[in-house]
Amino acid sequence: MTDDEPQGPRERTGPDLVVSRWVLLAMLGLGVGGFVAFRLLSASVPPPPPEVARDPFLMQGRGIFLARCLPCHGLEGKGDGPLASQITGPPVGNLTDAEWKHGDQPEQVVRIIREGASGTRMQGWGTVLDPPEQNAVAAYVYILAGRSVPEGLRGK
Ligand code: HEC
Known part of the structure; x- marks a missing residue:
């Protein structure tokens, strides 16, 4: 069968x-x-410095920066990210410079992050990042610049 x-x-x-x-x-x-x-x-991303690593607020800001801002601003904020040479309009600028073009008061830094700089490739992140996230990434920008983080950015 x-x-x-x-x-x-x-x-x-x-x-x-x-x-x-x-x-x-x-x-x-x-x-x-x-x-x-x-x-x-x-x-290629080195570990955060201890002052950042032990601070959840700064770690949050660092995470946002690495994901959203590094392409233009570069790992250390020097304006040498992989996209920096490709963009049109005013150059990215160096966040570690002694002076910031748009001012160094926390409100000014947060406003640039929230609303962007018109006529440049710095877009506003207000629709992407909520206010606490804007504050956290702003705080990390102060860290990159070697400045002390304004206390007002925390828990605002
Ligand atoms: C597509 C490229 C690009 C990305 C992505 C980008 N930026 Fe920018 N950013 C720029 C450019 C270009 C300028 C310069 C604007 C000007 O000349 O007015 C700038 C300026 C700034 C300034 C003002 C510096 C000063 O001197 O006053 C801050 C603060 C800043 N960016 C933060 C951020 C943060 C935080 C993120 C991520 C959430 C981010 N940027 C993402 C292109 C970018």
Whole structure:
């Protein structure tokens, strides 16, 4: 009675197995590649200085800065991010300079972050970051500039 054995499904297991092996290999490859890329990229961001690391408010600001501002302002705020040379209009400027173009009062810094600088590629972040987030990233800008963080930015 072996003639009655269904052959179809068994024949199909061959190719399916090969395909699924390739899929598995491809997924492994993506996983390993992603991990390597992650390690390479994160290795280029040095750990925060201790004064930042022990302060959740500054760590929040740092996280926002690295995600949103680094492309233009650069890791250290010197205006040398990967996008800085590509943008049109006025240059990014160096946040570690002795003077800030738009003023160094906390209200002025927060306003630039919230509303941007018209006619420049500095957009307003008011629709992206809520007020506490604007304060946190502003505080981190003071850290980058080596200035003391205005207390008013906390818990405003
Ligand atoms: C697309 C590029 C770009 C991104 C992203 C960007 N900025 Fe800017 N930023 C600029 C440019 C260009 C200027 C200079 C504006 C000017 O000349 O008036 C500027 C100016 C500033 C200033 C004013 C500096 C001064 O001298 O007064 C602050 C503060 C600032 N940015 C903070 C931030 C923060 C915080 C973020 C992230 C939430 C951010 N920027 C994201 C391009 C960018």
